[in-house]
Structure formats: C-alpha cells, structure tokens
Amino acid sequence: MKTIQYKIPFILSIIGILFVVSCVDDDPIEPVTPTGCDTCLVEYNPTPYNLKLPPFFSVLPTPVIPKNNPLTVEGIELGKKLFYEKKLSINNSISCSSCHNPDYAFNDQGVAFSLGAMGQSGIINAMPLFNLIYADSYNWNGNAATLEEQIFGPVKHPLEMMESWPNVAIKLQNDPSYVTLFKKAFPNETIDSITTSKAIAQFLRTLVSGNSPADNEFGSQLGFPINGRVLTVEERRGFQVFSDQEKGDCEHCHGNSYNPLWTEYTFRNNGLDLNPDSGRAAVTKLASDVGKFKVPSLRNLIYTAPYMHDGRFNTLEEVVDFYDQGVEPNSPNISVDMFHRTGANGHIINLSPQDKKDLVAFLKALSDPSFVTNPDYRP
C-alpha cells in the first residue's frame, strides 16, 4: 500500500491537497495547528532501499538487515546528514566524520588516537567503516552487538563527543530541517537517541567496499563480472606469501580468495605484548580473553595507517616485520596461528626481503579507490 502511494505521485498530491484543505478549512471540530504546517504536509511514507552488493560477494552468506530498522531512502539520507552533523558533540565541534573520514575509508587520517570534542586524546585507534553489515559485533573489543548500539557510545563518551543524548535531541528538534527528515524516516516523530542511532546505522550499512584489484582478481577467477584491474605479477607473488603456511600464513585470521571480507571477525591475541591490553576481556570478564582484539579487515589498508588497535605501526612494512620477527610468544592467550612450526622459535618466520616486498604489494592491492571517492557517501 505504501509502495503504491509512493509510486503514484498523483495520489500523493491529492492526499497533500486534501491535507492542505483540512488545514485551512474552518471546521470547528478539527483542531488547526497554527504553527508546524511546514512539516504537517510531510508524511511518513518511506521508500524501501535495495542495497546493492558486489556480485563477487555472493560467495558470502547473505547479510541480514535487522527487522526493526529496515533500510529506506529517507532513513539513509537522514543518517548521512547526522553522520556529518557536529551538533552531536558537546560544543558542536566534531561529527562522526571527524574521526571517520570518507577520504580515508572512514578512518581518522594518520593518527593513532583521535581527538575528542575538547581536543583530548582517545585511547584506541578509530576503526575504518565498510562492509559493516557482515560483522556480528562492533569495536575492537566487540562491546556493541549491533550498529545501533555502537552509535550510542561515542556521543556520550568522555573522550569523544562528550554530549548527552537528551541535549542532542533538543538541538536536532530545534532544527526544522531535521524535524522534516525524521518525520519522513520514522513512523513516530520522536527525535531521540533511538531514531538518531537507527538513521546513522542505516547510512553505515550502505558503506560497501568491494572493488579492489584483489576483488577483481579473485572475483573474475570465479566468473563474476569485474570493474577494474586485476593483480600484478608482484601482487600475485605476495598472495602466495600471504597463503603459504611456512611464510605469512595470514589466511587463518584474515581469510583467502573466497572471503572478500579479509577477516572472520573473531577475537585474537596476535602477540603484540608480553602484558597486553585487556581487549575482549573488558567485555566478557574472562581471563582467557585478555589481549584479544577483533581481527580487522585487511581491506583499504593504504588509507588506514597507522595499524593495530593502538596504532603503533606507521607502515605496512613495520607490520610485516612485526609478524616476521617481533611476535611475543609468551603473551597470554596468544593465537596458536602465530606459530608456524613446532618447537622453539616457531613464531619467527624469516621472510626474505623479496617476500616482504611482495606481501606488502598484495596487502595494498586490497584497497578500493572507488570506495573513498564514492559521492553517495558524502554530504
């Protein structure tokens, strides 16, 4: 019914005319709202949004959109405006996009820790944002089970936006453009933390990255249509280093040519430190989760330096050197996959300089230039 109404503008305009008539009609039974007729013409009649995924992504399970927050054109438009909205912060100084910059795959540009509304430093590296519909938890420690829940956090976090949700709601309610957009996007007209986070979550679910040279290489091998170059000879050698159990052995955590997510979203300790940060244990309170962090996707690495949850490595060369020689084998709960051979020093790989160069070239080829220039994702 809603779809029909939307698709027939004629009916819509008739409804609109009727509504206008009832507004100006001097009927004593119908109360007339003196103000707000700018928005009283606005109806909740959203257009379902059909999310397009790259053909190659059909090697993955079909992602599920929560039933209580379906994607709509109006919800996504509102969510995008809110994502770039500085009113979400205490002093109207920063927006989500301040730390999740579209030019850098929605990661903060080149800093380990982003700055909050008052210029204070955070304590963990902002994660890039793409292909979030495939994840089953959010943040480095997975403390948010849904995107909607994740969005509650940064607004009120003392190291981030420092604002209260009731204040955000008041600021948005005082902006007529938001009153209209919320009315179009949600069935009740409440502007609050719930509708705001739902709208932003809808926008974030549209951030799909699937057009890297590696996608083209592995997608075309399976017969999917592609749009861009495939891997070079050097990058192909790098994939062999990546896959080889006696070399990189990156596959167990980061996936393979049939998993374009380049992560399995598990929590692992990769052996950064003898006394690691609590990581996942902050959520589960389990000693067996100390030092474990969400395995990050390797997609779009050329835009997301520095690397690791604390941004300790500035270059991919440093990252490869760490996995080659620098793993701390006695770190508690270290992933068994950090060991490549039985016995002492099984964690040391000894890649050749050529292997390292090839591996870095492959890692860079997991980046998707069309994602960081996509105009749909910008205000």
Add this chain to the structure above:
Amino acid sequence: MFLPLQSINFKTTNYKKMKSFKIKYPIVLLMAGALFLTSCDKDDEDPLTPVPATYKTTVTFNHVSGSNALTLNAPNTPYTNAMGQQYNVSKLRYLISDVTLHHSNGTTVELDQYFFVDISKPETFTFSPSNPIPTGSYTSVSYTFGFDSEDNVSGAYAELNAANWNWPAMLGGGYHFMQLEGTFIDSSNSSSPFATHMGTARKFDANNDPIYEDNHFTVTLPNSSFEVNSDFKLEFTMDINEWYTNPTNWDFNQYGAGIMPVYDAQILLNTNGKDVLTVVKK
C-alpha cells in the same frame, strides 16, 4: 532496547545443489521415467498402496577427552593424550558430511546437510535435517569426516568461506576438515602451542611437483543399529584423544604447530581418526 543482529542466515544450499546434480539427477530421471511408465499402464491410482510412516531426526554433537567432558580454555592442562602429554583446548571446529542411515531393506537415507561444529558456539551442536526417515530397522550409521572429493569444492559454501574454513590452494584447496588447538606441556616442561589442522594432504613427486591426496575418511560406525518408529535423536560424541592414538601415538613435540603442509601428519590423522566418533540413537 535493540535486538541484536539476527544471526546470519548461512546457506547450505550449494551442498545439496551439487549433490543432486551430480548424483541424484540420474536417479530422479529414472524415477520420473518409472512414474511415467506406470501412469501409461494404469490411469487410476491405487488408493490402497500403504505409504510408509516417516519420522524426523535431530543430530547432536558432544565432546570429551577420554573420560573428561571437554571444556574450552580450561585452566592449566587437564587432559592427557596417550603419550602422557598434558594439554588443554582453546579451539575445536570440524566438518562432518554424508551422514547416512542404512535401512535393513537395503535403502539408505543420506542426511541433507553437512555439519560444521564449533565448540565455542553451542548453537552448532544441534541440527535438524529435513529428511523424512522411513520407519523400520536400521543396520548402521555411516559418515564422512570432512568432505569427499566431490563435495570438497573450493569456495562453494558461503558459511564456510565467511568462517575462513578454506584450505589453502597451494595445499590442494577445498576446506579444512578440522581445527583442534590448544597448548601442551612440551619436552622441556614449558607450555607450547599445538594446532591439529586437517585437510587435503600434499606431497611432492620426483620432479618436486605437488601431488594432492584426498584426505577424508568414511566410517560405518560399529554398534549403530536401531529401530525407527518415532522422531528420534542421533547423539554423536567425539573423543578428541582418539585423534592422538589407535593405531599410532601422536607426539605433540613432533606435530605441534604448522602441520598443514606436513604430509605424514595429515595421513596419520586420517589413520588415527576412524574411531573418534561414536553414535547413540535416542
């Protein structure tokens, strides 16, 4: 306030699609042909032909180490293998396929899905195959550990791709059959990692070219006869210690981490694995 994301709707359709195309297609054709012939012979259907009663089965998995229930990330190293090496377990995932029930009348029922079990996810301990299972006496249950060569097709299963379950192409491709991981007390009395990963076995010929050996095994379980006259449960139990003995004792000091490219280790798992599972009908 918000419902968590619904768990991803993993598909197992590829599995059946491939099977039905490659194996069952000729059978279906034959059956269709038979029906056609029958309908030419006789226009009226016999309303008195009895339809055998069918029932549903639920398949469950549980896990032990010898006489101990298996617990993930147990403190210290509570389990002991046949060589007396103490260990604990931080991960166990494995793949079972082609579970088949053998009826005393010679027919079989092959359950219509594979079973991918992850002991960190209790929801993967129970499955409800859709097969109707005819009443009567069954002589045995058989299963395949891993995928046979027909099913072990690289990239064909969305759920397994997202779980990074793929076996590297340079080791023959397809999928892992098992990942059993933990730490053990090594010969110098310190804690060391082990990763018993099983899949296609690779060796090299005289020209140093790789040869890939299909490494699944199929077992007809002993003591697995039962009667079906109602819905029932098939309870599988894996004793992980059986990977490490019978007939050959497994030494974690020799085969700890990095055994995927080690041909002898892969073959030994195949040899030792035949008795890891038992089944009870309930």
